[in-house]
Amino acid sequence: MGYELKMRVWRGDQSGGDLGDYTVEVSEGEVVLDAIHRLQATQAGDLAVRWNCKAGKCGSCSAEVNGRPRLMCMTRLSDYDPAETITVTPMRSFPVIRDLVTDVSFNYEKAKQVPSFAPPPRDADGKRRMAQIDVERGQEFRKCIECFLCQNTCHVVRDHDENKPAFAGPRFFLRYAELDMHPLDTHDRRELAQGAAGIGMCNITKCCTEVCPEGIKITDNAIIPMKERVVDKKYDPLVWLGNKIGIRNKDYDGRD
Numbered sequence: 465m466g467y468e469l470k471m472r473v474w475r476g477d478q479s480g481g482d483l484g485d486y487t488v489e490v491s492e493g494e495v496v497l498d499a500i501h502r503l504q505a506t507q508a509g510d511l512a513v514r515w516n517c518k519a520g521k522c523g524s525c526s527a528e529v530n531g532r533p534r535l536m537c538m539t540r541l542s543d544y545d546p547a548e549t550i551t552v553t554p555m556r557s558f559p560v561i562r563d564l565v566t567d568v569s570f571n572y573e574k575a576k577q578v579p580s581f582a583p584p585p586r587d588a589d590g591k592r593r594m595a596q597i598d599v600e601r602g603q604e605f606r607k608c609i610e611c612f613l614c615q616n617t618c619h620v621v622r623d624h625d626e627n628k629p630a631f632a633g634p635r636f637f638l639r640y641a642e643l644d645m646h647p648l649d650t651h652d653r654r655e656l657a658q659g660a661a662g663i664g665m666c667n668i669t670k671c672c673t674e675v676c677p678e679g680i681k682i683t684d685n686a687i688i689p690m691k692e693r694v695v696d697k698k699y700d701p702l703v704w705l706g707n708k709i710g711i712r713n714k715d716y717d718g719r720d
Contacts, residue, residue: 466491469499469541470549473511477562483551484508490541496552497525497536500564512563520677523611527564528553533613533675555616557625568612574632577660578639583648594647604685605642607678608635614672614682620665632661634672634682641686644693658694663687 469490472483486507488499497515504511515525518537525536530544530551544550558566586592614634620627632640640657643649657663668691670683680686 467546469546471499471503472549472551473500473503473508473564474553475508475511475563476560478560481560481563483553492542494541495537496529496534496539496541496550499541499550500536500552512561512565514565521609523609526555526611526613526616528555528616533617535611535613535677538677555612557616557618557622558612568615570628571610571612571615571633571635574636574661575639577632577656578636578643579651579653579656581643581646582650584650592648598645598647602642602646604680605638607680608638609678610635611677613675613677617671617675618666619669619671627662627665630660630662631665632663634666634687636661637663637666637690638680638682638686641690644690654690654694657690663691663694666691 466489469488471486471488473486475481475484486503488503488506490499490502497513497518500511500513504513513525513527513536515537516522517524520535520538523535527534527536529536529539531553533555536552541550552564554560554564554566555568558568558570561567583592612635616622618633620631621633637657640653640661640663643651644653644657666687668683668687672682672687673680673684676682
């Protein structure tokens with residue numbers, strides 16, 4: 465059964481803009497992205513919106529729905545009262561290109577700063593081996609669809625744009641942790657995570673975890689363990705002494 469949905473959608477570009485009021489015919493079982501598409505088709509043909517799969521896997525249709533960072537394709541209209549006005553605005557932490565489309569190139573620049581996976585030489589039989597528990601631990605991190613909702617909601621950059629040069633954000637702390645915990649990776653990314661990535665600026669409020677559409681425990685399973693690794697290397701007196709007298713430093717998982 466259909467009904468008339470009241471919507472407020474941000475319209476504008478880099479120079480500014482405002483919310484436009486619309487009424488859109490919607491049907492039972494639809495999502496916010498359906499309403500946006502119908503708005504484009506019937507009333508606002510020039511409305512700019514980024515989307516691709518409409519299945520919650522490409523991360524393209526990130527926006528803010530009633531002030532909360534969401535994937536529009538995964539935000540069901542049934543979660544709201546039919547009499548409620550649904551407000552859709554672009555992600556606040558990134559510059560607006562037009563309407564609901566933002567410039568997320570900040571994230572790709574930060575991605576370039578993460579050293580890529582660097583495995584050791586193969587075993588004598590030409591293979592590389594790792595324990596199943598290490599395989600399973602990394603699976604959660606690789607679920608990331610790069611919707612950048614975690615980046616958008618992180619108050620370190622959301623409320624302080626000047627922090628962006630020194631802060632990579634939760635999506636990339638996830639990447640640092642994934643690689644640093646990999647038993648076959650030979651890079652030590654802890655100094656980079658603290659320095660160029662600015663992991664020390666994160667005060668673990670878990671806002672990134674709360675908005676992750678894949679349910680990744682970004683704070684508990686990636687950021688906090690990575691912070692512990694950084695602290696172990698920089699401040700642990702036993703590690704410091706070992707480095708002074710020439711004992712090789714090892715992570716807590718026993719990896720060289």
